[in-house]
Amino acid sequence: MKKLPIGIQDYKEIIEGNYIYVDKTKYIFDLIDNGKYYFLSRPRRFGKSLTISTLYYIFKGEKELFKDTYIYDKLNFKEYPIIRLNILLAATDNEERFKKSLTNLIKQEGQRNNVEILEEDYKFAFDELIIKLSKKGKVVILVDEYEKPILDNINNKEKAEKYREILRDFYVTIKSRDEYIKFVFITGITKFTKTGVFSALNNLNDISLNRKYSQMLGYTQEELEYYFNEHVEETAKEMGISKEELLKEIKTYYNGFSFDGERFVYNPFSVLRFFDERKFQNYWFESGSPSFIYEYVKGRKIEYEDLVKYTVDSLDFTTREIEDANANIFFAQAGYLTFKGIKKYGITEKYILDYPNLEVKNSFSKLILEANYSLNEETYEKIYEIYELVEENNIEGLIEEIKRIISAIPYNLHQNRESYYHSLIYTILASAGLNVTAEELTNLGRIDLVLEHNDKIYLFEIKLDKSAKEAIEQIKEKKYYEKYKNYEVYIIGVNINSEKRNIDEYIIEKI
Known part of the structure; x- marks a missing residue:
């Protein structure tokens, strides 16, 4: 029985360590084959970092790691120079340290690629790294947690806006060096606005609400039953219930996330923790920041009705910055609400919001009761x-x-x-x-x-x-x-x- 990759975000470690890997490379092949600049937002602990890692090994040309996956015989594997940035590692306590930490991240990537970066300014250092790496071939840029400094300061609008300006200045370098770039993939929790971090990077294809990629992250019902079959059987036996009964309960607790209002997925973190501990608990919710959410709910006196009363459309996610967004938009991006269906008004489609599943419904309701x-x-x-x-x-x-x-x-x-x-x-x-x-x-x-x-x-x-x-x-x-x-x-x-x-x-x- 293959092991459960709890907390493991490195694709190579999963494959070589005999962990379960749910093959999502069909989506990745489609992205590489059809475009160049992509952005994807998903809630925390949904597989964004693993996707970045998978792309990293694909563009390193490590074909044999993908032997049993969809992409193995479809892609012409070739090694490219890669810039891989995790903005989670940036310091966000003050502006100067934030700028310096961006420069340090670039210099570390230079060292990993055997390139010396001389510039001290974060923007110029990024530019220098792209140009120097391009001498080895077209450059792949992978960015994880792109807006983490903004989310860290969501209750401080002035600070959030300053960090947004710095990030905007940082990311615009990507567009200015288009001729040197092979592929760009950027992830985060929140979608960007037209005037936000990527306002100058207007060639970025946001696939967050694209139906084609709605099940790219998270586990589908079929994937759960196929890849975790042995774990399902063992757990059902231990709990003294049938396989069918167990699958029904798992679905009620952990399925229900949707990014197009039609197709649904499981939260990977909760599924892995459930099969490890073999008991129903609120794993994903409790792994987050309940204190921050508590203050957000208490400060705005949010009730359940406020969250689900109105339908929303895709533009609602890009018209206001996250710190100014309505509560339902904020919680939908953070994963506490999801799309439960679509309402059509002529050619306009609007999404119905609700809690994704029993785990989130139970945990969030407790928090509302306590806060309000x-x-x-x-x-x-x-x-x-x-x-x-x-x-x-x-x-x-x-x-x-x-x-x-x-x-x-x-x-x-x-x-x-x-x-x-x-x-x-x-x-x-x-x-x-x-x-x-x-x-x-x-x-x-x-x-x-x-x-x-x-x-x-x-x-x-x-x-x-x-x-x-x-x-x-x-x-x-x-x-x-x-x-x-x-x-x-x-x-x-x-x-x-x-x-x-x-x-x-x-x-x-x-x-």
Whole structure:
């Protein structure tokens, strides 16, 4: 059984160390064969650095490393001089150190290529390196984490803009030396704007939302089942469930990322960690920067509804710099939201946003609950009891527990909006680790909340200052339950009293 490449980002080490490599070289061949300048944004821990490494060994001409891959007999392997920059290594505490660290990165690349760089200015040093390397052949430029200094200062607009100007000045060198260049591939977490870092590098082909490359990073369902088959079988055996049951659970927890609204992929980091530890945990979310996200959510008082209420189009990702972007755009680029579908308005396509999967939904909802609703530790612990109540099919107990949690939210944080309570109840359920969906579409309208658990479906309709009877009658009239014929279905009508700031009545019926 091949080993799991957890944390390994070097292609050669993966191949020679008998680790699993999910072959993505078909996409890479297509890029090399059809163009020259590329940019790709993806969330963290999604395989960007491994892609850079794979390109590095391809352009080093190390054909035998690719013996069992798609590209092996398709490409004419040849060695080119390569400039490989990881901007993650740049110092970002102040402007002068940042400039100096860029120069140092260039000088290190010079040393690796046996070229001495004499210039001390970062821009001129980059230019000098390209020209000197071009004497050996056309130059390949690979850049990872292109905007890291900006992301490090996302809460300091002035500093972020200064670093953006420096990077703009740095990267424009690439365009000015086009005649010396063979291939350019740049990656980062956020898409660039038309006036941003690459404004002068306007020949860069941004493939971030290109359907052809939507599954270039991440694992598809087919790839998961093919490359990890032995790990799936071993894990299913250890957990005492069937292979089919395990695959269904893995899909619920870790699949769901989409970069075109139609095709979906798994987060590689979570999949690898899951097969290593063989238990469902929120691996990807917890490997990031929860404290930064916490402050971002708290500072902007973000609710679930704010993130998913509006559809977005591709231009929304390039009209504002990341520190000025709407929260839904920021979180979509960071991977906390993803494209869950496409809405067409004539020839215009817009993307529907939502959490990608149960891992992110659960973790992010906990964070929103903690950041926005000022719950004390005792109340926060009660969230975990909610899962047990649903497990026991104790719906009345579930509603009463939700009431207790809502009553613990300080008076001044309540808002007299039905959507506020939709978001709040959704967030409570999702925080408990339950598979809940908001505004589920049926052919007769939208259900406020759908909770799926153990082959049971719970449909919630929530009203403000009306009645539970009116809520449940709406479910019946619209026949929201009809699409769930293969499940045991419960319908729940809830009314919120705005004066009491809580649920004042509810009706539960089994269909």
